[in-house]
């Protein structure tokens with residue numbers, strides 16, 4: 702079973718919930734934790750787990766063959782990412798930061814002057830601790846679009862059927878990288894906190910989940926730091942339930958900062974809820 706831990710807002714404790722859930726489920730089940738927060742994955746740090754490179758993910762980039770180029774500018778017109786600058790009578794200039802590797806320019810060039818090159822785009826790491834296995838997807842600094850890397854990581858998950866639970870920790874927000882992960886899971890847990898911003902962003906992520914039409918529930922983290930009323934109302938309005946809550950506690954924060962798992966008593970309800978889904 703694949704479960705996504707997500708949240709509209711950063712800082713709600715999404716990674717803490719994902720790592721705690723995975724770790725404690727790992728006591729009685731085969732569990733794979735997949736960190737898909739590709740800009741800044743930190744699950745391995747929270748669980749003090751060493752990681753090693755499993756796969757380097759490359760992206761296609763255009764390489765100009767000046768001997769063939771006729772300086773016609775067709776490639777520049779076809780590129781939807783505005784990644785090709787063309788000035789009359791000059792060779793086109795490729796802005797690789799904006800290129801997503803779609804190859805449209807290669808297909809469109811009438812002189813076959815654009816060849817395929819490649820560049821490092823992201824890395825998928827593997828890790829293991831005493832209870833669980835881990836995959837971590839991380840973009841190479843400077844890369845912007847994380848969806849292809851998320852797809853690569855999920856492809857690796859799909860090739861391995863030995864796990865009872867796959868816990869996928871998405872990035873925060875509602876962008877393509879998050880949606881790519883959410884689409885691939887059986888159940889979504891949206892993490893929020895009892896603050897006005899937490900409530901606002903919960904509403905947005907539940908709107909998105911409604912669109913995707915995937916079974917889901919809400920986790921109220923940091924219970925006690927503010928008024929829960931708005932979070933509860935929004936959850937109810939979307940026809941969802943708060944399936945578990947985690948109190949704000951010095952002990953939880955200390956475990957987080959020391960890179961040790963959160964004690965089971967703080968997440969017992971959540972672990973039981975997920976176990977019952979199996």
Ligand code: SF4
Nearest residue numbers: 770771773774776810
């Ligand atoms: S379409 Fe091909 S020939 Fe025309 S400018 Fe671009 S690279 Fe050169």
Ligand code: SF4
Nearest residue numbers: 780800801803804806
């Ligand atoms: S590969 Fe696609 S995005 Fe990149 S320069 Fe060519 S057309 Fe533009």
